Amino acid sequence: MLGVVVRRVAIGVPVIIGVSAIIFFVLRVLPGNPVQVITQGAPTTPGERHDIIVEFGLNKPIFSQYLSFLGNAVRGRFGISFATRQPVMGEIGSQAMATVELAVAAMLMTVLLGVGLGVVSALLRDTWVDATIRALSLLGSSMPIIWTGPLLILIFSFTLRLFPANGSGTLSELVLPALSIALVTSGVIIRLVRSSMLEVLGLEFVTALRAKGVPEAWIWLRHILRNALVPAVTLLGVQLGGLLSGAVIAETVFGRQGLGSLLVNGIDEKDYPMVQAIVLIVATAYVAINIVVDVSYAYLDPRVRTQLAR
Template sequence: MVKYIINRLILAVPVILGSLTLVFLIIHWLPGDPARMLAGDDHAEDRIQYLQEQLGLNRPLWVQYFTYLWDSMRGDFGHSFANQQPVMDRLLSQLPSTAELAVVSTIFAIITGITLGILSAVYRNRLVDYVIRIVSLFGVSMPKFWLGILLILIFSVHLHLLPAIGNGSFKQVILPAFALGVTGAGILARMVRNSILEVIEDPFVTTLRAKGVTERKVLYLHVLRNALLPSLTIIGVIFVGMLEGAVVTETVFARQGIGKMVVDAIGQKDIPVIQASILICAVFNIVVNLLVDISYSFVDPRVRQQSA
């Protein structure tokens, strides 16, 4: 297991390096000069040249690239172009809000998705199954921004039940967490349903039934344990997707967080903030997938024997 983890960490290095390189090149290829944006109405060339020198934008591109790589390896993401605050401080200040939204959304997606998936499999080809499959399809297909606006109109504008914007209380998390978690719940429900229907046809299920084991015990004690294994990967992907989807959701609901900070940074072409945020997301993605792979070895003995 230790060897497996080390190999995965080694393979993660080119992934992170590739992410850093792509983000750096894309940002620098986009039109717009951060120095001119910061100069505002004062477009005097001496002012713009001064800002370019202060921000290091007048250096050759390859010098900026290797400086960026070296600073990122040391955990030094520099200062924001917009307000000169340390980028790491800005990330740490916004991380709790985004993490709260991602965790609540993931919990909602897991509970709802697994429950609907089990019901859909148990009542296969009945009315309940058809309704759940249609609802799951809508959950997967609906854009987050459209669903967020719809929820605001219904529960905030017309019914006045929940706040539409802001941070600070659990009520302010409910609507964005629902809008963000619906897609994950739909994906998980379809995955769980298909996995249960596949496992329930295995020979060991027939053997259990022949031994007189009740259908309830067959389903909840034996079938579910095997059927939920593929869902572990999906849950990890869903959680990472919640962090990435926060870019849209936090903007729609005017929540403070890393997602909204990235959107604002793109508008200002705040290069250090954008680069650091993408790097954090890439590293987090790798860590979550590694944890999912490790968890497989604890729930599935076959994987544990292969990695030994």
């Protein structure tokens, strides 16, 4: 098991380095002058502008800029924000929790909706309930958050007055943004859980369980669901990418604080250090969570465990 983790980390490192290169160079290709951001549009002399360029190291060759960015990043230093002239890690640290909260809430909702409705759909297969769930899951996963977000606000905030439309901090303010993300990510999970449960239902061991007199509810919960979760967990790991990008959009739509709004502002303001830091941190989290998913996959399927032990 430890071997798996080590191997996955070894694969993850080049992925993260690749991400750092892409974000670093793409930012510098984009039009716009960071010096204007740093001076916040105030009139400056050429000498002052030169001082700023030197202060932020923007005069050095681009590859040496990249290497020093990478070297500092490994030590957890992401530099000074162009916009606020404060260390970016401080600002990220104060905003990160809001995003983690949103991502975790969205993940929980994805699992609840995905597995719950998937099981109901499989149990009541080929009934109107099943048809409705499948239609809704397709609808949910095909609608973007910039559309479902306002729709949810319209229904649950303005009409039903159940949850606040925006803000961050309280639990009730978390519901709508998390739901808007989960609607997208749970659709695929619902359909996968349904189809893999029905696939397991046709296997011989289910007949064998019935033949030994095991109650049907126990067969479904302990055996069929457990077997069907193996592929679902893998997909959940893949869905995490969608979850994180969803969080960025949902924060903007629902006017929440967090890394998403920080990132969007950073891109607007050509705040290189801020954007680089957030992208790199999110990419690292993504890789780390996928390692966790791989390990839990082995936990769910003992056959994988045996293979890994070799």
